Amino acid sequence: MNRTFGGPAIFLDRSDINTDEIIPARYLTEVTKEALQPYLLEDLTLEGFDPRGEALKQAAVIVTRKNFGCGSSREHAPWALEVNGIYTVIAEGYARIFRQNMFNCGMLAIELPAADIDRLFALQQQGVVTVAVDLDRQRLVAAGSRQELSFDFPLSPFDKALVKAGGWVEFADARY
Amino acid sequence: MGQTIAEKIFAAHLRDEPFEGTYVLDLDRVLCHEITTPVAIADLQWREKDRVFDPTKIKAVIDHVTPAKDSKTAVQGKILRDWAGRHGIADFFDVGQNGVCHVLFPEKGFIRPGFTVIMGDSHTCTHGAFGAFAAGVGTTDLEVGILKGVCAFRKPVSILVNITGQLQEQVVSKDVILYVIKQLGVNGATDRVIEFRGPVVDAMSMDARMTLTNMAIEAGGTSGICWPDAVTVDYLWPFISADYPSKEAALADFSKWHSDPDAEYDRVLNIDVSDLQPQVTFDYKPDCVTNARDLRDAPVDQVYIGTCTNGRLEDLQQAAEVLKGRKLAPGVRGILSPASPKIFREAMELGILGIFMDAGFCITNPTCGACLGMSNGVLAPGEACAATSNRNFQGRMGQGGMVYLMSPATAAASGVKGVVTDPRDL
Numbered sequence: 241m242n243r244t245f246g247g248p249a250i251f252l253d254r255s256d257i258n259t260d261e262i263i264p265a266r267y268l269t270e271v272t273k274e275a276l277q278p279y280l281l282e283d284l285t286l287e288g289f290d291p292r293g294e295a296l297k298q299a300a301v302i303v304t305r306k307n308f309g310c311g312s313s314r315e316h317a318p319w320a321l322e323v324n325g326i327y328t329v330i331a332e333g334y335a336r337i338f339r340q341n342m343f344n345c346g347m348l349a350i351e352l353p354a355a356d357i358d359r360l361f362a363l364q365q366q367g368v369v370t371v372a373v374d375l376d377r378q379r380l381v382a383a384g385s386r387q388e389l390s391f392d393f394p395l396s397p398f399d400k401a402l403v404k405a406g407g408w409v410e411f412a413d414a415r416y
Numbered sequence: 417m418g419q420t421i422a423e424k425i426f427a428a429h430l431r432d433e434p435f436e437g438t439y440v441l442d443l444d445r446v447l448c449h450e451i452t453t454p455v456a457i458a459d460l461q462w463r464e465k466d467r468v469f470d471p472t473k474i475k476a477v478i479d480h481v482t483p484a485k486d487s488k489t490a491v492q493g494k495i496l497r498d499w500a501g502r503h504g505i506a507d508f509f510d511v512g513q514n515g516v517c518h519v520l521f522p523e524k525g526f527i528r529p530g531f532t533v534i535m536g537d538s539h540t541c542t543h544g545a546f547g548a549f550a551a552g553v554g555t556t557d558l559e560v561g562i563l564k565g566v567c568a569f570r571k572p573v574s575i576l577v578n579i580t581g582q583l584q585e586q587v588v589s590k591d592v593i594l595y596v597i598k599q600l601g602v603n604g605a606t607d608r609v610i611e612f613r614g615p616v617v618d619a620m621s622m623d624a625r626m627t628l629t630n631m632a633i634e635a636g637g638t639s640g641i642c643w644p645d646a647v648t649v650d651y652l653w654p655f656i657s658a659d660y661p662s663k664e665a666a667l668a669d670f671s672k673w674h675s676d677p678d679a680e681y682d683r684v685l686n687i688d689v690s691d692l693q694p695q696v697t698f699d700y701k702p703d704c705v706t707n708a709r710d711l712r713d714a715p716v717d718q719v720y721i722g723t724c725t726n727g728r729l730e731d732l733q734q735a736a737e738v739l740k741g742r743k744l745a746p747g748v749r750g751i752l753s754p755a756s757p758k759i760f761r762e763a764m765e766l767g768i769l770g771i772f773m774d775a776g777f778c779i780t781n782p783t784c785g786a787c788l789g790m791s792n793g794v795l796a797p798g799e800a801c802a803a804t805s806n807r808n809f810q811g812r813m814g815q816g817g818m819v820y821l822m823s824p825a826t827a828a829a830s831g832v833k834g835v836v837t838d839p840r841d842l
């Protein structure tokens with residue numbers, strides 16, 4: 241699978257955004273990923289955030305705080321991101337299952353220290369922020385209108401292998 | 417260096433270490449329900465890999481919405497049912513035999529000390545009460561589990577929660593775990609196994625232990641885990657009596673999973689529960705926990721007793737003790753969902769269901785239903801529910817609704833008063 245990571249970012253300034261907020265349980269009766277597309281983040285109440293707004297429509301990257309994706313194990317959460325063209329999340333930390341689900345789907349859950357996340361949020365004041373990800377070098381560049389910031393990010397060899405393989409099913413099937 | 421119980425289970429199940437710190441484990445149980453499994457089945461079919469690694473190790477149930485409430489949930493049930501039939505999965509539980517997964521599967525004797533267990537459900541940590549390593553996973557992990565019987569985890573770093581003291585009257589394991597989550601915070605145990613130990617845990621029944629381990633995930637924990645002991649052996653005896661000459665022999669065997677005295681913990685939390693009062697949550701995060709008395713004027717529109725946290729017989733008994741000879745406050749709706757057919761029948765035979773009905777409760781079939789706002793008791797915007805479940809996220813039981821988490825006795829007392837109530841104040 242040849243996916244490109246990066247693009248316009250949307251900023252969600254809260255910790256502990258849970259999977260019920262990312263995709264509410266009432267949509268778990270859907271059996272296709274595509275059906276989740278209109279409902280991403282529908283239950284998130286956050287000042288300045290509109291689940292039906294242009295910013296979310298344009299976004300390819302989410303930048304957020306701590307413990308993103310806590311709560312239920314539903315992989316519908318990363319799928320709802322995927323079908324909306326968001327393959328990259330940058331956060332200070334994740335709930336374990338959500339994080340694993342992201343990599344299992346061949347998507348990126350990048351973890352950065354609090355200070356770096358703060359700098360990313362500050363960049364937002366310059367308008368639209370665009371993120372470019374270099375997976376091999378484990379480096380991301382975030383560009384505002386006047387300034388560019390770059391960060392190295394850690395990625396375990398296993399997580400990297402999953403992203404490169406296109407997910408855990410492909411990896412496991414080739415190996416076990 | 418000694419090993420924790422989780423490390424011992426990892427060592428005994430290690431299939432592969434593809435990279436340093438990544439452990440691919442052989443699985444003893446892959447558990448399935450109708451919400452997260454159909455998507456895995458559809459994907460396996462699409463990949464032309466519609467196979468299962470071992471039908472005897474896969475157990476499946478329709479529990480979240482059952483009987484089906486509409487065409488979509490009917491299709492989810494049908495996909496699971498057809499798949500179980502196609503692959504000869506004998507332990508498949510459908511309408512009439514079904515109950516909440518984390519209650520039903522242990523009750524059938526499927527979970528044993530030292531087992532590795534996954535399920536596409538975050539509260540799979542419940543099964544750690546038996547001394548198993550049990551983790552909730554997403555659909556892709558579930559899919560690989562079904563196909564290959566393996567799952568990958570990071571090194572199992574553990575937090576030891578040592579619970580001492582003497583619980584007061586009307587204070588139970590639900591109060592203990594809410595208090596522990598308050599101490600740890602919603603991500604205090606992320607990527608950690610929570611090992612529950614101490615005299616208070618030793619004195620708990622399996623029902624009470626499952627309430628503890630059930631909520632490990634609310635602190636971010638990968639799994640909650642208790643040491644298998646004589647209580648575990650007694651519970652499992654009907655299922656293991658052919659494997660061991662005596663209960664003592666079973667206990668001796670299970671003891672091999674106990675953590676070594678010099679095992680290493682990331683953190684040790686000592687909690688004396690002697691002064692602990694009945695606890696409740698406020699707000700929309702499970703670590704927002706306070707004494708029930710602090711919330712005593714908060715009105716409730718509905719009481720919900722059931723779920724994988726507190727829908728077991730002991731829970732129903734505790735609520736019935738409070739409800740006996742009393743009635744729900746005018747305007748309060750009461751919903752009881754015994755979590756399995758066995759519990760339903762026992763509660764019926766013991767007269768517990770009668771007590772609930774006399775108090776004005778509606779009794780539903782065993783199902784998750786209202787717990788995740790899907791059926792049988794969804795809240796309207798602005799309504800509040802005193803619930804024995806495990807999650808109080810915004811909209812969890814219905815868009816715009818508020819959920820207060822608490823023990824069965826506290827929920828029953830709150831129903832009687834119509835406001836959040838410490839059961840000792842009735």
Ligand code: SF4
Binds near residue numbers: 480518537539783785
């Ligand atoms: S009872 Fe609630 S928490 Fe438990 S498995 Fe069902 S939906 Fe999940």
